Amino acid sequence: MMYGIVRTYSPYLRALQRSWEPINATGSLQIQQVRWRKRRTDPKAKSKIGRVREPTPFDPWERDFLVEKMPHYRSTMNAVRHLFNEELERKKDETAEGLSSxxxxxxxxxxxxxxxxxxxxxxxxxxxxxxxxxxxxxxxxxxxxxxxxxxxxxxxxxxxxxxxxxxxxxxxxxxTFITMETMEAAINEALDNPKNYDFLIKKSGEPILPEDTAWESFKERTMKAKDEEFVADGGDENQVKSAEN
The missing domain is CATH 1.20.5 (Single alpha-helices involved in coiled-coils or other helix-helix interfaces)
Structure with missing residues (x-):
């Protein structure tokens, strides 16, 4: 057990041995200070057993003041350093170019x-x-x-x-409007010339209009479509006219 301690602290012992030699070969005095370092496995010192560290007191006003002013201080110092660096670089350039400020x-x-x-x-x-x-x-x-x-x-x-x-x-x-004066004549004409509003439709879709139909414009369009279809099929205009007659 003792051997282990001596082996562990052999460097420190050699340092102490060198410090105990007060005089070297030249005859001058040598003193070497060796700091004793505590190991992690060593127990706590007796003077610190039961000691509770109190937090460092601080002033709230001072803390708020520093929190507010320190950014301004840092920015000002950075600006000053930047200005000094620029001036230094300018002086270097002046020295290199040989021009005065x-x-x-x-x-x-x-x-x-x-x-x-x-x-x-x-x-x-x-x-x-x-x-x-x-x-x-x-x-x-x-x-x-x-x-x-x-x-x-x-x-x-x-x-x-x-x-x-x-x-x-x-x-x-x-x-052609019917007025009170012409109303009786219009009634008599309608009775003398009746108009039929009915018509038939074939299965092919072709309408069949009576002779006294009231759809005169529709009848004209139908006859015109028939004539155009007949001419397109190669019929003669004279045959169309004869057919109409």
Whole structure:
């Protein structure tokens, strides 16, 4: 057991042995301090048994103050460091190029004036283009409005003409209207000339209209369709006329 302890701490013992030798070969005094380190398996010191560490007290106002001010402090310090780095780099460039700070500032100012003048010229060009574009757009809008007004006037004129034609048609149709004066004559004519509204339809779909049918327009369309079908089949117009007669 004792051998194990000596073997474990042999490096420390050799260090202590060297520190016990006060004088070296040159005759000067040597003192070497060796710090004793505690192992993980060693028990707790007697002076710390039952000791409970109290948390470090802090001021709430100081904590809030630091939380609020530290970001500003860090940003300010970063800006200062950045400025110092730029100044250092500028001095290095001046040393490399052989220009003084005054000459470099003068060149930078002249370059800034040229850039400002070029910027004003570009702004003037862009302003002129913008004015031309706005003028063209305004002219286009004015032409569109004029065309819209013309189309509206044409539509109104067409609507007026259509209404006039309707009025004329109604006036022409009103001549055949039955009035109180012509009612008796119309009744007598209807009794003398009866009209039949009935008609037959074949299985093929062809209608059969009576002679006294009231569907005169339908009868005309039917006869015209028959004539066209007969001509398309190779019939002669004379045969059509004879068939009609």
């Amino acid at each position: 005054v000459e470099q500032e003068r060149e930078e100012e002249e370059e800034f004036r040229q850039l400002l003048k070029w910027n004003e010229q570009e702004n003037a060009k862009i302003n002129a283009r913008r004015k031309e574009k706005l003028a063209a757009k305004a002219k286009e809008i004015e032409e569109e409005n004029l065309q819209r007004l013309l189309r509206k006037e044409e539509q109104e004129a067409e609507e007026i003409e259509r209404m006039r034609q309707l009025v004329l048609q109604e006036q022409e149709a009103s001549k």
